[in-house]
Amino acid sequence: MSGAEFVPLSLTPLLIGICAAVACALPGNFLVLRRQALIGDAISHVVLPGIVVAFLLTGVISAWPMMLGAAGAAVIAVILIEAVRRLGRIEPGAAMGVVFTAMFAFGVLLLEQTDTSSVHLDVEHALYGNLESLIWLDATGWASLMDPEALRGLPSELPRMALTLLAVCLFTWLFWRPLKISTFDEGFAGTVGIATAPLGLALVIVAAVAAVAAFDAVGSIIVIAMFICPPAAARMMTNRLERQVAWSVVFAVAAAVSGYVLAGYGPLWLGGADAISAAGMIATMSGVILAVTARFGPCRTRTGAPVQG
Template sequence: MGAEFVQLSLTPLLIGVLSAVACALPGNFLLLRRQALIGDAISHVVLPGIVVAFLVTGTVTAWPMMLGAGAAAIVAVLMIEAVKRLGRVEPGAAMGLVFTTLFAAGVLLLEQSDTSAVHLDVEHALNGNLESLIWFDATGWGSLLDPQALAGLPPQLPRLAIVTLAIGLFLALLWKELAISTFDAAFARTVGVPTRLLGGALVVLTAIAAVAAFDAVGSIIVIAMFVCPPAAARLMTDRLGRQVAWSVLFAIVSAVLGYVLAGYGPVWLGAANSVSAAGMIATVAGVILWIACLAAPRRSRTG
């Protein structure tokens, strides 16, 4: 637990935890509003967004990519609404139609354009590269107080910290309104809560979380964290506040345990190489949900 840990594992671990929490927080409300799959749809359309951003700017820098992905998420949500209204089809089918089409367009664009010089491919988009987000400039725990070393932190870390903080703040400030409009939209409207605006804001927040986390950890973790920790938390309690707290706990445990198992698990089993941390984090989240389904106190349907 010395210098090597700080240099190689501390930042990926923190980034994994922050991504998990950033996605799990809005995931609670999506789950209760039966919009759990919005996260799935958004994380698929992030790919065309970043490809278009790359084609426009010609570079793989963070902000254009984030903007492109955010724009793609908004386009996707509008398209889903349009298909739902025009075709009068169920939301699931509209979602499936839109996100597969946009994802296909993203893959095609990627194949058509010359991205051999930059690190941009479908697998990266899916799996992320959590393991590579190491802190070169760190020499030990002391580096945490060294401004020069701190300047060399992977940029994903401060970005995710800001996004997580912003999401937490949003939920804390609008907690009452969100809770009312989630559980009883009609009542919320009568007491003057702008439910549609709030629903839209929640989707935008989801997109921001997805995009920020996606850049660091790939879309698997994003989808898994939107659904699994809130779902497991839902089986633990009937109170919204406690559910959110449980989901944050589950998200953190998934991220830490998943990262550790991916990095050290194979070594313990005698293999030389580590396995995908993103995949392992998703798997651990799934195991937690599975245990919750079998044993959590509030697992069964009531009424």
């Protein structure tokens, strides 16, 4: 395919998809190991009331208020879950279920109550995202990457997602040792002077930030899938955290690229006319990767020993 077609139509969605996938997969590694994998699920549900409230307050569909609203809703949800868990002495899973379903229902109700027919804001959008529509109209070919005029026309999701990815990488790199120690042995981490509670909260907040930023571009399906599937698949491959993180990044990129390509070109190869949902396809591909590693990965069993020949 020529650059003239690829760069404007596919390059930016692909890059955004990759950034979102990696930004979610990195904190996902720790969440899966800490058995908090469903935090991503909860966050991606409560994002809906957040953006609806932000829309009602500002009256416009623009990125920053909606991201702030979504982040606020995520923080409120985390606090509420903790409050319900402690005040009601309820197990964490049920507390999470109570809070995120109620908040999601509230979001749907608000959406139905307000007149959003004039703007593009609906539940389906929140779920599927609109990865395919993030095209770069100003680009004419590979040369546009050097052209400041054309670069100004980049969809704003790309720099935002790249920035988020950078922040997530920075967090993981800076707090690598404390994160690693407190993930595997919280008691020991406490005795060597690591503040485990704030660190755990920080991890959840970083995950929420990644989820909210990714959600804006690609919808909540990818967010949940990328929090869980690549790290889970990576866990089947190795017993070392460093390699697991590396594998999860590889798997996330692989899922994003293959999913996007299959969604965009797969139907054409099969003789169809229209593309299918890229977000859904990326999630599906991550599932395929997980299925393959769960069946053949060298460290898939619980004991962790590599399976002999």
